[in-house]
Amino acid sequence: MYFGILGLGLLPIVIGILCGKRFHWYETLISVFFLILTFGGPKLTQGFALIAYLIYEVLLVWCYTKYRKKNNNTGVFVSAVILAIIPLVIVKLTPAIQNGKQSIIGFLGISYLTFKAVQTIMESRDGVLKAFNPWFFLQFLVFFPTISSGPIDRYRRFKRDYDRVPKQGKYLQLLQKGLHNIFKGFIYKYMLAYVFGTMLLPKLEHQALMAHGLSWSLVGVMYVYSMYLFFDFAGYSLFAVGTSYFMGIETPMNFNSPFKSRNIKDFWNRWHMTLSFWFRDYIYMRLVFFFMKHKVFKSPKTTANVTYILNMTIMGFWHGVTWYYVTYGILHGAALVVNDWWLRYKKSHRGQIPHNKFTEVFATFITFNFVCFTFLLFSGFLNKMIMMK
Structure with missing residues (x-):
């Protein structure tokens, strides 16, 4: 049923693009229709939460981009980022504080919309986002194929596709x-x-x-x-x-044969790639820059290692405030540290450590089993076993 409605809804877009035209008004209409389909009925409360969230985030990002044209105060930037993530933080903390009860401001996809809002604020701060259109930003946020679970697109990349008609x-x-x-x-x-x-x-x-x-x-x-x-x-x-x-939008892929990965860094370049790259660009790289600028650690290796742990721990908390999500993040951070050490060791002992088809298969085997073990943690099943004892 859903795919039949989707096919009918997309048909005018397909015909239009084949004829060299793009009907933005219709694309907006179809997005609104599928949002109603997603957040209507039993999820109506989520629908109202989504509307309130969109108004809040669009106004916040718009105000910051207008401010950024003339000023560049770090305190204002940090405040804007904090304000952008506050709704998500409330939604994530509420179940932990209120014995599993969900927040009334939560809705399906709030994480991915928050990532889009934060990255737009950061790119505005960096000066790479020269023009900001609040109406287009709203289109970017509510693009219905990706609103609930990604992939996470980037504002400027999305705009390039949205503004042009493919040949x-x-x-x-x-x-x-x-x-x-x-x-x-x-x-x-x-x-x-x-x-x-x-x-x-x-x-x-x-x-x-x-x-x-x-x-x-x-x-x-x-x-x-x-x-x-x-x-x-x-x-x-x-x-x-x-x-x-x-719809003529080349949304980035999210997975690329992740279980073929030869090490944990390779895995994160293949698994949930748009999330991994978002954390890399907007958390990891910025933490590294901050630590190096303020000379928090003497060694670049220490800086990278600490930032790996922090970055992946934050990712763990993002999944949920539970011991198994946080442990999942910490383990992956530690694995990235070990992986970097091993790659440096191999480089300094080149010729002494064999590298062949067997070692590549063995590396894939180790990586696969480590990932599966962390997924077992991630699933919460071990917590269920502990609670039943």
Whole structure:
């Protein structure tokens, strides 16, 4: 039903672009329609929260960009960033403070909209965002294929696609890729994720709970949950990217065969890439710059290592204020530190450490198993086992 409505809704956009025209008014209309479809009915409260949030963020970013044209005070910039993330912080902290109760200002996708708002403020501060249009910024925020779970686009990249009409040959390629991504996403989300998440995972979880500790069933949960998480999330991302292509917007891909990664840094260049790159550009790099500017640490290696831990710990807190999310982040930060040390060690002992097909496969095996173990933590299942003892 949903895909039928989506196809009908996209048809005028496809015809328009093939004819060399872009109907921005219709694209706005279709986004509003699908937002109503998403946040209507039982989710009406979330819909009102979304409207209030959009008004708040658009006004905030608009005010800061107007201020930035004439002034560049660090305190004002930091205040703007804090104000932009306050709604998200409230939403994330409320369940931890009120015994699992969700915040009334929360809605599906608030994290991804916050990332867009913060990056726009930061790019305005950096001076790379020369012109800001509040109406377009609203279009950027509510672009319906990506609003709930990403991928996270960038303001200037999105604007380039939004302002131009792709040439017919280029657009036909986008349509082909879009159809391929949607079909692949269907297989991922509704077939493979179903097998792992609905058919296999509950049985293994039940067996693991009955075993009361380390068991082969728990190992099975670790691998099956990892597969489920990938196919479910990657499937949704492929839907979002494919739909975007039909609208002439080349939304960046979110996954690139992450389980083939040879080390943890390679993994984060392949897994949830738009989130990973967002944290790299807007948290990691800025923390490194701050620490080096103020000479907080003497060694660049120490600076990088501390920032890895901080960056990934923040990512853990972003997922939720629980011990298992935070531990997940810390472990990945520590793994990045170890990975950098190992790469430096290999470089200084070049010729002494073998590098061949076997070592590459072994590195992939180690990385895959480490990632699956951290996903087991991330799932919260270990917490469930502890609570049942």
